[in-house]
Amino acid sequence: MLVGLTQVMPRRAVVPRRGRFVPTVALYAVGAALGLAVAWWFPWSGDTGLHIAVVEQLSRHLGDPPDPLVGAHAASPYYSPYSLVQALLARVTGLGGYDVLRVSALGNALLIASGLHHLVRRLSTAPWAPLAALVAILLLQGTTLLTWSGFLGLQSLAITLSYPAAFALGVTLHLWGLVAARLVGRGGPWTFPVAGLLAADVVLDHQFTAVAAALGCLALVVGGRRRLNLVEVACWSAAVAIAAAALATWPYFPVLSLLSSTGGLDRIQAPLYHHLLGFYGLGLATGIPALALRVYRRRTDPLAWLAVLAGLFVGYGWVTGHATWARLLPAVLLAGQLAVGIEVAEQLARRPGTGRGRLTVAAAALGCLVALPTQAGVLHYAAPLPASLDRHLATKRDWVGYGWVTRWIGTGRTVLAGTYHAARMLPGYRIFTLAPAYPEPWLRSAPARRAARAAILDPATGHARRAALLGAYRIRFLVVYPGQAAALRHAGVRLHELGRSPRFGHDVLYRVARA
Numbered sequence: 001m002l003v004g005l006t007q008v009m010p011r012r013a014v015v016p017r018r019g020r021f022v023p024t025v026a027l028y029a030v031g032a033a034l035g036l037a038v039a040w041w042f043p044w045s046g047d048t049g050l051h052i053a054v055v056e057q058l059s060r061h062l063g064d065p066p067d068p069l070v071g072a073h074a075a076s077p078y079y080s081p082y083s084l085v086q087a088l089l090a091r092v093t094g095l096g097g098y099d100v101l102r103v104s105a106l107g108n109a110l111l112i113a114s115g116l117h118h119l120v121r122r123l124s125t126a127p128w129a130p131l132a133a134l135v136a137i138l139l140l141q142g143t144t145l146l147t148w149s150g151f152l153g154l155q156s157l158a159i160t161l162s163y164p165a166a167f168a169l170g171v172t173l174h175l176w177g178l179v180a181a182r183l184v185g186r187g188g189p190w191t192f193p194v195a196g197l198l199a200a201d202v203v204l205d206h207q208f209t210a211v212a213a214a215l216g217c218l219a220l221v222v223g224g225r226r227r228l229n230l231v232e233v234a235c236w237s238a239a240v241a242i243a244a245a246a247l248a249t250w251p252y253f254p255v256l257s258l259l260s261s262t263g264g265l266d267r268i269q270a271p272l273y274h275h276l277l278g279f280y281g282l283g284l285a286t287g288i289p290a291l292a293l294r295v296y297r298r299r300t301d302p303l304a305w306l307a308v309l310a311g312l313f314v315g316y317g318w319v320t321g322h323a324t325w326a327r328l329l330p331a332v333l334l335a336g337q338l339a340v341g342i343e344v345a346e347q348l349a350r351r352p353g354t355g356r357g358r359l360t361v362a363a364a365a366l367g368c369l370v371a372l373p374t375q376a377g378v379l380h381y382a383a384p385l386p387a388s389l390d391r392h393l394a395t396k397r398d399w400v401g402y403g404w405v406t407r408w409i410g411t412g413r414t415v416l417a418g419t420y421h422a423a424r425m426l427p428g429y430r431i432f433t434l435a436p437a438y439p440e441p442w443l444r445s446a447p448a449r450r451a452a453r454a455a456i457l458d459p460a461t462g463h464a465r466r467a468a469l470l471g472a473y474r475i476r477f478l479v480v481y482p483g484q485a486a487a488l489r490h491a492g493v494r495l496h497e498l499g500r501s502p503r504f505g506h507d508v509l510y511r512v513a514r515a
Contacts, residue, residue: 008472023127028113030134035109038161039102041381043398044425045159047149048101050438053427054078055097058087067209067443071414071432072419075445079252080205082167097428101162108166115173120338122180123303126345133341136364139371140286140337144278145394150208150330152337154375159396168206171198172213180302185414192235196242203243204250207258208324212331215309216302223302233432257442264439265324272326273318280333286367287336290343290360307335400503402426405479408498408509414473418457418480426479433471449473456485459491466493470512477511485510 053068058079067074071182090100113134141153150165160166171441175198182191199217203210221228228236247255271277287307294301310331317325321440343360377395409415411430417423423437434456435449452469455461457480469475478485478495485495485508495511501507 002250018136018218020127023131024117026128027117027134028110030131031109031113032106034138034157035106035161037105037378037382038105038109038158039290041158042098042102042105042162043381044098044401044428045396045399046147047163047424047438048159048399049402049425049428050078051083051163052097053430054083054429055086055090055100056430058083058414059090059097060369062087062091063352067436067440069427069433069438069440070443070445070449071412072443072445074445075253075257075333076440077204077207077253077258077442080164081201081250082164082205084252104167104341108170111167112173115170118177119173119180120342122177122184123338124346126342126349128348129342129345131341132345133338135229135368136286136337136341136344137334139220139368139375140283140340140364141374142275142277142281142283143370143374144275145374146272146279147153148272150206150327152330152334155378155394155396157380157408158378162421163477165209167432168202168209168213171202171205172209172216173400175199175213176216176220179220187510189235192239193242196239197246199239200243200246203247203255208327210336211313211470212310215313215328215331215476216306219302219309222305223298223300224440243500253442264441266322268439269326270323272329273323278327282367282371283333283336286340286363287333287455289363293343293360294339303335303339307332310335399425402501402503403429404499404501405429405509408409408511409477413477414475416453416456416475416478416480417451417476418484420506421501421504421509422479434475457488459487461491463492476512478512479507480510481506482508 030091050068057068062084064073065076065079066072067076068078086097086100086104089103090097091093095103116130116133120133123129126132137152138154138157138422141151141156143268145155146153147159149160150169151160152169157166175195176371178187178191178195178198181187182195188214199210200211202213242293277284291301291304291307295304310328313325313328314332317323317328340360344364345356347361374394377393380393380395381398399421402421405415405426406429409431412432414432414434415422415426417426417433417435417437423435426433427437435453436443436446440446452473456466456469456475456478477498480488485497489495495510496513498509500509
């Protein structure tokens with residue numbers, strides 16, 4: 001029993017090692033099945049094109065990679081330790097960025113499963129607790145589909161499992177497990193430098209997850225019953241120093257510059273505050289009672305403290321309009337999901353169970369059942385579903401690809417991408433766009449590039465200015481909607497239609513005729 005972090009459990013809940021074998025194998029089997037399924041079908045949606053572009057550019061330009069979206073030579077936080085490993089994998093194996101992401105999905109699934117095993121066994125002696133926690137994470141989200149990097153529902157992970165946020169989550173779980181073990185006196189001197197390096201990696205890989213990781217470490221320290229002595233304080237200070245040194249020496253971007261580079265992020269994150277009950281209702285409805293039970297048993301419970309600390313930042317973002325803080329909502333949900341999984345596993349291991357415990361198990365089972373229509377839409381990626389079933393399932397459609405443009409456009413060219421999908425998918429084929437599809441406050445030329453795109457597409461722009469902008473950015477091709485092309489033609493711009501997307505019929509490729 002781990003004093004201070006493990007809940008006080010009856011002796012019969014402690015099981016021998018052989019009793020943990022089957023639950024552990026089941027946990028890794030589920031994680032591997034999830035990773036293999038995503039790697040096999042690998043839907044292209046959301047930010048997938050961006051992350052393919054990161055791998056493609058870094059694998060070819062390890063020393064000085066260009067911005068993955070626009071090709072400008074500028075420091076970019078997209079080039080992280082995680083993407084460096086992906087780039088090295090691409091160089092060694094010859095795999096393209098798309099296939100590297102497929103392999104990454106499997107690796108991240110196993111990393112998350114192992115992280116849950118590492119952490120949850122520090123919080124509970126119930127052998128099935130890590131697997132129960134994984135099931136809660138995948139299903140107990142909401143009844144409205146939300147697919148967003150860093151959010152952990154089954155259908156969201158089906159798209160984002162290869163993203164840096166998923167990798168950072170797995171590293172964070174291991175970091176918390178390491179801290180939890182050390183706070184009860186387990187682990188040798190190696191614990192501190194490893195913790196420092198893991199923390200630095202999370203900061204470099206995904207800054208939103210890094211804030212949650214820091215809050216989780218603080219919650220674990222608060223939850224520990226014994227006080228830290230001076231030697232331990234010095235050792236943890238050394239771990240922080242190691243993390244700071246790793247961050248300071250990272251060659252691809254200066255981390256401190258991100259503190260002042262938040263422009264445009266609030267607007268992008270604002271939808272996360274919409275439909276709170278729809279997006280997160282099931283997780284909150286089951287997680288809050290489970291956390292309340294833990295607080296009732298011990299007021300310094302680390303999961304409860306994590307939920308409270310992250311919730312304060314989420315509330316601050318709601319009140320002030322700084323919607324970027326909504327990215328800590330996964331930490332709030334994760335604390336509750338871990339609590340639900342642990343409570344369910346402990347109640348099932350206890351004979352006989354308590355009345356409160358049986359209610360918790362029933363509520364969790366009901367929540368998972370209610371979640372199925374929202375999360376079961378992942379089946380659509382495996383095979384077409386009957387219309388009678390498909391209309392009852394929430395699904396994020398697979399974009400499939402955008403390779404049709406490569407018949408006319410070679411790699412390294414810059415294209416004016418005036419449509420939603422073109423701006424997000426072309427970089428995955430090493431075709432740069434005039435302006436980035438995402439906020440890049442660290443890219444100094446981003447405002448000028450967006451202004452240039454708007455001016456070129458504005459029919460009121462004079463012929464000489466438009467020609468100067470097209471020449472300055474070496475643009476010969478436009479992917480725009482037919483209405484935009486008609487307006488430009490009406491203004492005297494000569495456009496030759498080359499082809500249109502077989503998937504998105506309103507995305508049309510044009511070549512600008514030379515004057």
